[in-house]
Amino acid sequence: MITLRQKKILPKLLFAVFAVGIFVASYYLGNQYARPLTHDLGATVLPQPEKIREFHLVDKNGDPFTSQSLKNFWNFVIVGSLQDTGCDSLLRLYVQAWNNLAHKPALQRQTRVVFIDPGLSAQQPEQWKQAIEFYNPAFTAVSGEQEEIRKLGRQIGLFTETTACSTSGSVVALINPEGYLLALFTGETDPRRIAADLEFFN
Numbered sequence: 001m002i003t004l005r006q007k008k009i010l011p012k013l014l015f016a017v018f019a020v021g022i023f024v025a026s027y028y029l030g031n032q033y034a035r036p037l038t039h040d041l042g043a044t045v046l047p048q049p050e051k052i053r054e055f056h057l058v059d060k061n062g063d064p065f066t067s068q069s070l071k072n073f074w075n076f077v078i079v080g081s082l083q084d085t086g087c088d089s090l091l092r093l094y095v096q097a098w099n100n101l102a103h104k105p106a107l108q109r110q111t112r113v114v115f116i117d118p119g120l121s122a123q124q125p126e127q128w129k130q131a132i133e134f135y136n137p138a139f140t141a142v143s144g145e146q147e148e149i150r151k152l153g154r155q156i157g158l159f160t161e162t163t164a165c166s167t168s169g170s171v172v173a174l175i176n177p178e179g180y181l182l183a184l185f186t187g188e189t190d191p192r193r194i195a196a197d198l199e200f201f202n
Helices: 002-032 085-099 103-107 118-122 123-134 146-156 191-200
Strands: 045-050 058-059 074-079 111-116 140-143 171-175 178-188
Touching: 045 085, 058 146, 074 085, 074 103, 074 146, 085 111, 085 191, 111 146, 123 171, 178 191
Parallel strands: 074 111, 111 140
Antiparallel strands: 045 178, 058 140, 074 171, 171 178
């Protein structure tokens, strides 16, 4: 009689242990990969992602830089001058944000700054390469004809008529690996917050 009762209880006990295990695993994974709530983001998220249309610039290697060049990367896009002290501070902020992605190496490898400097077109790309890679070899600098720079600037909400930057006032556009503008960062000075916002989109 006892053996029969044990046989009936055992499957129920195993099922209960299995259910508890699933619950614990789900709770753990849910918290580990939980995304912050939208209202916790420092970035301004666009209601609808905007596809970046074609433009033609040149990058730090002297290669064409077009809308296709934005793909396969998370791009923080900045307009400014590599000679400007405010831009220096802004770039250092995004170096720190990039460093804060070290716990997610795959995402870090896929993340870069695209620095648009209208004044670079008078210089050789080798000079741009040296200047931008001083901050991070993963970052790139681009330049080209003013109209092409304006064409891109209009699409991503960045003012291209000035090359001054500031950490508290400059707008930085976030373009995803599919080439869509997702968000704008304005006045965000906490590199950990910037990195956390980027993780939200992944």
